[in-house]
Structure formats: C-alpha cells, structure tokens
Amino acid sequence: MGEIMKAKIDDVAKLAGVSKTTVSRVMNKRGYLSEKTIKKVHDAMDELNYQPNVVARQLFKQETKLVGLIFPTVNNPFFGQLVATMEKKLFSKGFKVLLGDSMNDPEKEKLYLRELMAHQVDGLIVGAHNQGIKEYQNANLPIIAIDRIMNNDIPVVSSDNYQGGKMATELLIKNGAKVIIHTNGPKTLQTPAQKRYQAYEDTMIQYGLKPITYTVDFNVSYEQKAKFLKNIFKEHPDVDGMFISNDVDAAQAIDIAGDLGYKVPEDLKIVGYDGAEATRILLPNLTTIIQPIDRMAETAVNMLVARISNNDAGENKVLPVKVWRGKTV
C-alpha cells in the first residue's frame, strides 16, 4: 500500500482524454468549450479526487488570495469578534486568512509583517497597539489599519472614539460622579483611541471637574493589572466614577472594587469600552460603550478588497458608537 500520489493536471488530462491546456481551460473557464468536454474533465477530476495545487497557480498568477491579519490576540473578545467577522467576510470574497497574533510586541509584529509579505499575501489588515512601525512604509502592499494610525498612505477604520469618550464621561457625570478616573493605553501610542482620552479631559473640564488619567500597557499580565488597579484605589480612595478603556479591564476593576468594599453602582460607577458580543452576554450588567465591531470589520474588508482590485485608496472611515446601559452606572 504505497502512498497515494496526489493527482496532477496531467493525470486528469490523460484520464479525460484531453490536453492539459483543455483541463486548465475548464478550470478557468477560458476559451471555447463544449459541454461534452467539460463533463469529461469534471468526471475525471472527481474520479481522481483532483485538487489543483494552489501554490503553483499562485506562483504564476502572482496573487495568492491570501490576506494577513495582524492583531494583538484573538484571546480577547473584542479582537476575537473583529477577526471572526473579517474572516467570514473575506472568505465570502474568495480570500483566506493568515493569522498573526502580535501580542503587542513590536518585534513580533515586524516579524509577522515580513513573513506574511514573504508569503505573498495580497493584502493586510492591521490592528495592533504599537508605535508606527516604519517597515509598513516600504511594504508595497495594500494595507488597512483598524483603530490605529500608521501613515498617510494607510487608510484607517475606527469607531468614533471622541464621541465614545464623551458619552462615557457624561454618563458618569450626569449620574452624580465627581471623582472620575480614566484608564487608557500609553499616551505615546498613535491610535485613534487616544481621542477617548481627549474627550474625557475636555468633558471633565467642561463640567468643572478635574481629570485624572492612568495609563497601562494592554499586554501586561492579569496580576500586574490587578496591582495597577489596586494602586488607583489606594491613591484615590474617594473615587466614585471610572471610565475604563476596555471591558476586560473594567470587569477586573469591578471585581477589585468589590473586594475593597465599594458597592457598584451605589458608591462607584464604572463604564467600560468595546461592547463585544461575548462580553455583553457574559457581563450584561456592565455599562459600556459599544463599538460597531462587525461594521468595522466589514468596512475594513471592503476597503482592502477595493484596494487590491482597483488600487482605489479609500478614505478613513469613522463609525458611530452607542451606549449599553448596564447596571454599573
């Protein structure tokens, strides 16, 4: 029982009694073909269980129908949903997905970028939290960024972070909070999410309140996050409102606040950010700002595919957010 060799186009041609060219024509629907020949070829393909070798085709055609996705990690409801939706949409448009979880490590991200390019991906959708990595400049490749500023050549899809920041802050203020703390990623990051911070500061000042912002890296461990959060309560025991820049952190803050004896929402009101589906099911009580994740994903895919097929550089897109009225405010 030897290894069954995979059928090649020549085997199909031989079995069908036609030429290699004709088989290729049938597969690619080019030129004149009679029903009879088409059937003969298909029958032969079925009999041999023939699958064309996509790699050979890729090499000749200089396109792979592959799109690379570089995101921090799908082990996070926000990115999980984003990636899942993009994958689905890309598949429906004939693209497969090469996944790269960068874990927010700039070196790893560069590595992915290089390697995905070496794999001849037709395009890239990127949504990590890192600094502008200059390697992207040289990448002569269609790229779309999600929630991340790269350079002027790369269109960005994001939600309305300023509006979201404003809504979150006003929600806290209008429900009576005075000492409102905001947590966010490092300010040095070039991401539209920084606008949440800006909106928070503006809104606080507008209402005559003092903005207090703390920053953390997205990719620190659970334990480090806990330490970070506990420190906030230590430095501001009178806190009565928190605007936390993502839901997972917000959940952890609620937990720690509970341990420290704060009652949510009576003593302390908390607003999160992102509003991924899984989060809303697991923690429906969390008041949060919902990003239109599916629409962001679909928009990014549409823009990328447009770029790939007609070089049309779409404009940046900003999509609206909305409030999820949980019970933590």
Add this chain to the structure above:
Amino acid sequence: MGEIMKAKIDDVAKLAGVSKTTVSRVMNKRGYLSEKTIKKVHDAMDELNYQPNVVARQLFKQETKLVGLIFPTVNNPFFGQLVATMEKKLFSKGFKVLLGDSMNDPEKEKLYLRELMAHQVDGLIVGAHNQGIKEYQNANLPIIAIDRIMNNDIPVVSSDNYQGGKMATELLIKNGAKVIIHTNGPKTLQTPAQKRYQAYEDTMIQYGLKPITYTVDFNVSYEQKAKFLKNIFKEHPDVDGMFISNDVDAAQAIDIAGDLGYKVPEDLKIVGYDGAEATRILLPNLTTIIQPIDRMAETAVNMLVARISNNDAGENKVLPVKVWRGKTV
C-alpha cells in the same frame, strides 16, 4: 515614479557579485561558505530589502509551513484562547496559521477542508462540533482533532470530560441541589464532550436523582438560546441546579434566571464549563469546570508537528480538568 519591483534572487546575486546558487546556499545554509560571501549576500539582501518568495520555495519543496485551523469561531472565549495559543506555539515552530471559522456548518467545513488542502497546508488541527465528515478520511494529510472524534487514524486531544461532568454534578448535589438540569449539544455529535452528559447521568443515578437533559445546537442565535433557556424554567420551575455545557450559555442562564426571580446561588446553583481566561476575568463569580485550554492547544500542536516531521501517529491525549469555585454554587 514607477512601481518598485520586488527584488528577486537574481537581483541579489548580481548586486552581491555572486551566483544565484550561492545566494540560495546562503539562505539555506548549505555547502561551504566563507564569512565574506555570507556578509556580501546579506548586505545585498538588506540593500534591496529582499524577501524570498515563499511561494516559489513552497512549490519546489512541496511543503508550505502552513497549518490550517478549522474551528467554529474565534468569537467565543474558549476557541479564541485555543486558537491564540495554538497560533503562538505554531509560530514558534516555524508554521503560519490559515484560519477557518466553520460556524459549525458542515458544508462550510467541507469547503474549508478542500480549500485548505488545495493551499497545500502541511497539516490541520480541527475542532468543530460537526458529524464525522467523511472527506477527512481521504485527506492524506496529518490531522489532529481537538475534542472531537473523527476516525481511528486521527488522534484526539481532549480534556477529561467524564471527570469534569462528574465534578460539576457532584458539586451541585453536595451543595444541596436536587432538581438538576443539564444542557449539552445534540447527542448525535461524535464528541468526547458527550462524556460530560454520560457522567452527569451516571452521577445523578448514583445519588438517586433523576437526570434531566436538554440539548441545543451550539450555533443558534442569542435569542434562540434565550427561548430555549426560558423554556427549561417553564417546564421545570422547581429547578435548583444547572450544569450548563459552556460558560457563555451559563452566563445567559444566570441572567434569565435573575429576570425570572431566581436568586443565584440561594435558589438556584449553576455550574458552567470551559473556564477560558477571558471568561474568568469577565465573570469570576461563575462556578465552572476549567479545561486546560493552553495545554490542550500545545499538546495538539506538538502532536501535529511530530506527525508532520516523522509520521509518528501519537496516541489520544486526555488532560485533567479542575473546578473553579465561583459564587454561583
């Protein structure tokens, strides 16, 4: 400003003043090479920003260093963590990941299988909930299944579902629950997760209690799940314990129970299943059975890589679970 053509191996050879063969030797570290030549070649590669075309290499070598992952959807903390961990591990072993979210649609799964094979993936890790799909039999390809029985040639990695089911059920019983309902996927599915059901039934009978099992498809909508759960409460208003086969459903059950006036855990005790990281942060109060997701992922990757490199058919692996003592029991 014309399109910058990507550098090819010949361009590098010319610039470095060596032959194409030498460049290839440098890249693949074969044969005798002087430090001087190696440096010349590397310099030329840097100057041209050369990236070897992986597709050409794949075609010749008949290996792609690509692994296909077919899972229901990364928009679920359990699969998100599983995929994230596998991706990380595979990357460290030199493999890239082609992602396919099958959404538990058997047709889509077959399509993915075919297309990923056409892409010449070196191997496949599969973890959907579908029926045994016979296409896998013909797939002359290294495959590992996670939590899913395929056929005898395909090794399965799973956690100890029987033990998990037993632990969950006993936890409920020992905390005083009498009318304990279990929900699970359709019984027709050939998955090791069915052992949870078996363990539940065995344990209930062992303690002289009557097992009541409800089944739902994994992939029905949020609204349908809500209807399904409400119906359980309607048919069994006296329920005081629930063993729900995954955490997301358990969260929804808690929510609905609350709406119906049940107090958890006083009136009703609930145990979930999976214990993904994100879930445990978002809903630390949920009592659940923790599957060793990272270890399952790593084990599957190790087995696959072993299969790819030396054709060694590993044995099925069953990994231990543990209880997460939340506050819903």
Add this chain to the structure above:
DNA sequence: TATTTTGTGTTAACCGGTTGACATTTAATC
C-alpha cells in the same frame, strides 16, 4: 461554396526559487 465561429491540440515559455552534477580556484595539510 466560402467564410466565420467554435472546439481542441501541441508546444514552449514562464512564475521564482532549489538542487544535483560537475568544473574550477584557492587554501590548508601531508
């Protein structure tokens, strides 16, 4: 009948690397 359209074959170049075979030069060892 002449012309055009349709259907199929043959051949060879091409995509961009990899590799084996063989030749040649230089450096190291006996």
Add this chain to the structure above:
DNA sequence: GATTAAATGTCAACCGGTTAACACAAAATA
C-alpha cells in the same frame, strides 16, 4: 609538490500550474 578540503560558479532540470501562439478540424452562417 602532491593531496585534500573549502569556496564558489555554471547549467539545467524541477515543482505544477497558466497562457500565448499557432494549427487544424468541425459546425454554423453567409
């Protein structure tokens, strides 16, 4: 000085499709 090992080059075949060019026959149309 002879022998061996090290370093590099040339050349061509190969991986498995795609495609342009050209030839030719059969069917449809003028």
